[in-house]
Amino acid sequence: MTTRNGPGQDGPDPGLDALMRERRHLTNLAYRLLGSLAEAEDAVQETYTRWYAMSREQQDAIECPGAWLTTVAGRICLNMLGSARARRETYVGEWIPEPLPDRTEWISGRPGGATPDPADRVTLDESVSMAFLVVLDSMTPAERVAFVLHDVFCHPFAEVAEIVGRSPAACRQLASSARRRVRESRGPASPTARQAGIVKDFKRAWEAKDIGALIGLLDPDATATADGGGLALTFLNPIEGGERIAHAWAEIARRRPDDMAFLERTVNGRPGLVAQQDGATVTVFAFDVVDDRIKHIWVIRNPEKLRHWPTT
Template sequence: MTTRHGPGRGRPDPGLDAITGERRQLMNIAYRLLGSLAEAEDAVQETYARWFAMSPQQREAVEVPGAWLTTVTSRICLNLLSSARARRETYVGEWIPEPLPERTEWITGRPGGAAVDPADRVTLDESVNLAFLVVLEAMTPAERVAFILHDVFCHTFTEVAEIVGRTPAACRQLASSARRRIRDSRPSATPAAQRAGVVRDFKQAWEAKDIEALIGLLDPEAVAVGDGGGLATTFLHPIEGAEQIAHAWVEIAGRKPGNMTFLERTVNGQPGLVAEQDGVTVTVFAFDVAGDRITHIWVVRNPEKLRHWTTA
């Protein structure tokens, strides 16, 4: 992108690097707000389209371009969240946020499998933990935006109010309500090494078809949720209870094709499992662990949500 006026014709716009440098931050915000990397990419692309659609004079009038981009992205996401609720009512089966692969596995999905620019990666920390994102799904769009912008990205409630279209006091209440939801639904933190050990033991028991070992690794009230989106076979309704899940997983192991392998992988920054067939990821398993027991399993099979996991 270049400017075409004055004696410096053809020279790069000195502000372009600063503008495009905001992309990573915008992706971080949009993914947490939407729970979908594809929708986050669309929201950020739309933000940049609006920026470059303005005249040079209009862009020069923006005192803090980064703040402008954040505001526009957040408003686009707020609108998408409102419409997403209606779309998900017609979604086939359960809807699970799109899982993110560990950093070393990022590819663009473009022909040739070129590596993703680091600026396109979403920071993997507690706020993109799949369990955390599932809780966000239960919030109202305004609660989610207020909480993410204030508690995760440290925006003031005055700034949040401008985006959400409510008073700062109302935004403070929204964030407080969201915070209570998080506290009520999240167990105490389990050390990463302990979580990884539990998931590894689960994988070994699963491959051995050891029902008793699986039951011992599952919380008695554990819940497993599958997401095929009508595009891949999976269970349409949540499976509840350790025994029911253990039997279901042994049945899955019994039907495993010969060319399928189960691998330990990081899913949204947490220990998880991946099923691959001929080098292509066909299923991602994310876990929530409390102490030495698994409380939730999320099974994502919708291929549209696995495009960033494709390895072939």
């Protein structure tokens, strides 16, 4: 793509390809800030809309379009975070960030293997693990923006200040407070291969309805949280305690439909499980494994958060 389509913008634009290549960076940033791929896409689209609303002269006056796009996207996300807090007051049950599949698993589940999708633009690393996103969601909007921009994407505090609307010193304090929250919430995570083995053992014990084995895999203080958004049946309040979770999961296994299959899949870059029925993903299970015990289970059943998961 080398031509403009915006109003009042004629002639070839050799820098347009470079401008559009920023979309991956912006999508990665917005997803980490918002915890929702749909909202991230909205934020990125609004960012480009504002760029193309400017005249050619205004665009040419911007020395670094990529930095401009990041600044605008950050401000849009900051505003969306404030609105999201108000909306979640009326959300049915618990709100959990939107889970993402591994790219290879996502591609293998789509006809032709190469259908464009915004999920393909998100790099799955430690900063999008479900445990990390849940901690980010506990922060104030300003803390979250300052921390993600500086600690995850390495933007200097002078740039962060332009986005947050506070001084660089204030942004440094915001990031420090957020960093402390992350540090306090984390235990010694098990290696990924070990996590995969524990999730596999959990699946095996779950399908066998082996309550004793489930209890042995769960931390005594484990919690399970579900998100149905009022659109899918699930438990509304978190289940606390490994023993209670084991009994609840055994009951789920007893009520499991004959045509439902539990599959081992990658969830936000970590070993997880999905439930598929008639080839469609109906539930995603994300795990936080600490000291070789399952500390948290997040159950996402809201169908609006599962649109990017494969259908086989």
